[in-house]
Amino acid sequence: MSSQASAEGQQNGQGAGQEVTGVPILLDGVTKQYGSKSAPAVDHLTLEIPAGSTVMFVGPSGCGKTTTMKMINRLIEPTEGSIVIDGEDVTTMNGDELRRRMGYVIQAGGLFPHMTVAANIGMVPKMLGWDKQRIASRVDELLELVSLDPGQYRDRYPKQLSGGQQQRVGVARALAADPPVLLMDEPFGAVDPITRQRLQEEMISIQQELKKTIVIVTHDIDEAVKLGDWVVVFDEGAHIQQYDSPERILSDPANDFVADFVGRGAGLKTLGLARVHEVPRMEAVVVTPEQTPAEALRQAEESGHGHVLVLDKQQRPIAWPSVEQLRRAEKLPHIHEENLPVVGTGATLEDALDTMLVSRAGAALVVGARGRFEGVVDLDTVMETLRDRRAGENQPKAPVGTNDEDITLERSPETGEITIVPSGGGAR
Amino acid sequence: MTTTANAESTAETTNRSGLRVDRGSLRSLILYPVILLAILGLLILWLLTADLTNTERVTLAPGELWTMTKQHLWLTLVATVIVLVVAIPLGVLLTRKPFRPFKGFISGVANFGQAAPAVGLIVLFATWIGYGPTAAIAALVVYAVLPVLANTMAGLDAVDKSLIEAGRGMGMSAWAVLWRIELPLAVPLMLAGVRTALVLVVGTATLGTFINAGGLGLLITTGVNLDLSRVLITGSILVALLALTVDWVGRVVEHIARPRGL
Incomplete structure (x- = not known):
């Protein structure tokens, strides 16, 4: 489509x-x-x-x-x-x-x-x-x-x-x-x-x-x-x-x-x-499947994030394990996980919100063309965007x-x- | 977007049959003339084997019959052509907005023409115009205008108003909408009206014999006057066969002229 x-x-x-x-x-x-x-x-x-x-x-x-x-x-x-x-x-x-x-x-x-x-x-x-x-x-x-x-x-x-x-x-x-x-x-x-x-x-x-x-x-x-x-x-x-x-x-x-x-x-x-591309996106802790869980954990702790995103060579999300899951894991997943909370940049905030509400992380992964990872949106950023729109800012x-x-x-x-x-x- | 088109096209295969030719009606169209020919054959066989008197032989001579049939068809054809030339433009005119108010009045007049007894009309016109084919044709025209007029108006009125609006909305002139949308879509109903008129005229032309207009009616009057039942029967059957043949031709034309896609 x-x-x-x-x-x-x-x-x-x-x-x-x-x-x-x-x-x-x-x-x-x-x-x-x-x-x-x-x-x-x-x-x-x-x-x-x-x-x-x-x-x-x-x-x-x-x-x-x-x-x-x-x-x-x-x-x-x-x-x-x-x-x-x-x-x-x-x-x-x-x-x-x-x-x-x-x-x-x-x-x-x-x-x-x-x-x-x-x-x-x-x-x-x-x-x-x-x-x-x-x-x-x-x-x-x-x-x-x-x-x-x-x-x-x-x-x-x-x-x-x-x-x-x-x-x-x-x-x-x-x-x-x-x-x-x-x-x-x-x-x-x-x-x-x-x-x-x-x-x-x-x-x-x-x-x-x-x-x-x-x-x-x-x-x-x-x-x-x-x-x-x-x-x-x-x-x-x-x-x-x-x-x-x-x-x-x-x-x-x-x-x-x-x-x-x-x-x-x-x-x-x-x-x-409103569409997802209008919402400011946050960074995520990104690792490759070749790295070890220990490395991933250390990166997560350094940045204070609760989740780590595993990307493949084409920058497409493979999995999004939490810190707890990483502690139990022996190696990082190589196979694309189904049911990842992913939304396209063109999706409406309604869709994005729906995705976030069922995701474990309470946030959604934004992907652009060819499924490339572009950032993370969460409830707070969505609410902020809505408030801005209501205020009618930047409108002709x-x-x-x-x-x-x-x-x-x-x-x-x-x-x-x-x-x-x-x-x-x-x-x- | 291709997924969309595919999903919708699955429903198409069933819709496809929407344009299939109605086989039942096609079969009856082919069967119809065969039956008519069979009846004609039986009639000829019956006349050939019958022991005819001299008067009957003269009246039913093939040359005579053919002349009468031609006269009959001539009356029918001329009357019908005049009916078409009068009724179709009139029907178109009366469905145009400025003339709609006259629709009731004109329809009433046309109704009157058909409601009046045909014999009365023919005699009336004969006393006015004089005995002969002209008076017969005039009477037939008055008699047969209604079905064509009524069906032309009904056919045009039945055209979906949103199609007319779509046509005007895309920049077609009122005239173009009439020619390219309204009339083609009204054709089936209009042709049905023409067929009705033709059959009416063929039957009614029989009465032309009373005012010296010729036609197959002569056989019937002769048969009655001279008490020749075989002449009477032959005349009646020939008129009936002619009317049915005209009806068949009308159906064939309707079948062919029906716009595709309806």
């Missing part, structure tokens, strides 16, 4: 390394009103969606989150306000052309049942006038991206695929023309929990690679904090209750509405957000999001950063 390695750096959409291929989106005072009397479905929403980040729209059903998303690609036309994509006002351009520049994924994939997988994926490229050869190779490339063997699945019909596979093809289809923006409407709502988990992990690693601007509508707060760089919690009329990082949504809800929506177990959910400022009518937006010419300037001369 590539999810372990690729999960690193997931917490921040603007993480280093990959080039951002997404573009920023700005909803500027957008309103959707059905009929003149009723309350607006979306009420003067101003929302900044930073380039290359994943923004989750959550809220109870009927809160306007889906309407908001559909106004980004203008499947629903806004009554008021404008939509700006990559600095370009797209409120009045041809809707079909606009939508061809954005990927769109709906629940259960929405695959056309009378077309093969390849024809489904090749639909948008075909509309854009690509030649057959280019479409065919793009189809294969995308099938591989979503972990489906092209030879096996290319010519199948949607009916011949499982729900999870259909959803994968749906994602591949949305990515076909390499759009900078991906809109997903409850994408993983129609699959079983295990498949959903898998698809979420894959989505994270795909985003790791592609760095698109992704907007996902969901009613599942767990999914929102897991996948999102930023989470918007909406109430009726698309009123923003909080627009913040998953950590702060969980640890510092803006009001009772958000707190209710997050529900119980917010602290435990935070554990699922949240993007702009408001339902306030009396504002103007100002874009900094150097950084492109958008800030709110209240107008009306401080009358409020």
Whole structure:
């Protein structure tokens, strides 16, 4: 599974390394009103969606989150306000052309049942006038991206695929023309929990690679904090209750509405957000199997540690005997011990904590690529990391999001950063 | 990720059968014309061995029969083509958003056409347009519009709305969604409507004889008027065989035109 390695750096959409291929989106005072009397479905929403980040729209059903998303690609036309994509006002351009520049994924994939997988994926490229050869190779490339063997699945019909596979093809289809923006409407709502988990992990690693601007509508707060760089919690009329990082949504809800929506177990959910590589690691007493137990004991006593780690030539942990065990041993173990408390650097703190609680040492061994030992984490370091995260340190400022009518937006010419300037001369 | 794909693919082998050809229906499609041919053979055998009177011999002369059959088919074909040209675009139009409000009214009119007695319609059109094939065709069209119209609308309405949204969402125009998604998916139901209309028209075209439009109905009226039971029976069986043959052709077309993957 590539999810372990690729999960690193997931917490921040603007993480280093990959080039951002997404573009920023700005909803500027957008309103959707059905009929003149009723309350607006979306009420003067101003929302900044930073380039290359994943923004989750959550809220109870009927809160306007889906309407908001559909106004980004203008499947629903806004009554008021404008939509700006990559600095370009797209409120009045041809809707079909606009939508061809954005990927769109709906629940259960929405695959056309009378077309093969390849024809489904090749639909948008075909509309854009690509030649057959280019479409065919793009189809294969995308099938591989979503972990489906092209030879096996290319010519199948949607009916011949499982729900999870259909959803994968749906994602591949949305990515076909390499759009900078991906809109997903409850994408993983129609699959079983295990498949959903898998698809979420894959989505994270795909985003790791592609760095698109992704907007996902969901009613599942767990999914929102897991996948999102930023989470918007909406109430009726698309009123923003909080627009913040998953950590702060969980640890510092803006009001009772958000707190209710997050529900119980917010602290435990935070554990699922942080990854082992963020935790400072401690050293261990390291010996090779060729050394004698006496040597190992002496090293342990010198450093005051209760355990000694035996590593093989590739730096992979063989065993982790305690001092008491060493005293009884005649020689150090050569064979890799099963059930060592090992976690990968990409594992969540939830996994790490679970491993520590059942380990004799009350700590876990962190291994990196190819199982190489990288350090030890224990309960104290995990708690410390959690405290830091709760304090919200080292977190970038949240993007702009408001339902306030009396504002103007100002874009900094150097950084492109958008800030709110209240107008009306401080009358409020 | 390969483990994921493998785990899911184990469930595929069972799903694979989802596209198998329905052998039962294929067998009946092949058996159907054999039975029709057998009945036709029996009819011919019966006529050859029967002791026919002179009038019967003249009326049932092979050349005469062939001419009447051709007339009958001509009425059917022209009426059906007009029905398709009228009803399918109308059905498409009435399922488009701006025209939906008219759906009830138009369906009512079409219903009226079918509910009215066919004989009455044919005579009515004859007094209006004049005796002859034109009036017969006009009456047949009115009579057969409903099944095609109703099935076109039902077929289009039955298309999963999320597919239309998916299509629009990926940048297909409304027109492209209609052509590439809605109509192909509506084809099975639409063809069933066309087949129903064809069978209706073949049967009803028999009444064309009352207004001088020709067709196999002539055998039946002659048989009744001159009390020639063998002519009457031959006419009835020929009309029935023709209707069943048309039904079979319709089924074959449905079988072939059904989009793969459904």
